Amino acid sequence: MDITLGDVQTTALIPLVIKANETMSKKPRIKDEKAVEIIKTLGIDTKPYDKFMSHEGVVARTIMLDKQLKNLIKKNPNACIVNIGAGFDNRFSRVDNGKIVWFDLDLPDAIATRKKAFNNRDRVIEISGSALEDEWCDVVKESIRDENRKMIFIAEGLFMYFTIDQIKSFMQILKNNFSNGILIAEQNSKILVKNEKYHDTVKKTNAQFLSGTDSGQEIADLVDGVRLVEEHSFNEEMKKYSIRAKIFAKFFPTFNNRWATFEW
16 A cells, blocks of 8 residues: 655554554554554554554543543434544444444545545545535535534544644634534643654654644634533543553643543
8 A cells, every 4th residue: 555645644654553553462452453454554664653652642542532432422323423634543443333424534645545545334434625624514514414413523633733723713614514513622732832842753754733722721712602511631541551651640740632522
């Protein structure tokens, strides 16, 4: 499989590699056989993309976001879910209840590569486009034509590559096109933006962090009518598995990434 990805899209290799390596470990905390398949097919050097803190962070966010999404699907079994900045993510396979409708949205080069890796699946639609333009919303609305389906959006590994103004534009697009919905979004800290050159894996790419927040409330305040429901640091999960992560959580409680749920 040949891959050609832009600077930001290349960061999708980080969670891909980590999920594959974790799956192949003796006691995997998450399982993603598709990631293993893709990595073996690519034959790439995984070392630059799998360092301790990034590894533990990806595992933690996968566990936490999967749990949150499963809870939301349990409450809304016919939900329509849009995975924004999908990369090589295979979350649909882990949370599918046989009823949800799923959309994977990413930029054209990422979707072109994704289509080489994933076969067509029932109730899964790939959308090539920018999250900062309205066109993808039309594809979603035309595909479902069911106002009773709850709209759930996932933005994992996305906001840190947007400026605050771009995040505001994105949030406004959601609000303008969908009368109500839920967004699960990952955020990084302002401290991490200032120290991105020390990030153990992103520094191996040409991508740059463009924004950070101290609280998800900063995101909610960007657009009228958006409400912050809850927010959790990845430290909450990471500290369960190693002394190193427990020490990090104790002495650097605001340094790690977080996930937050928003509603409107």
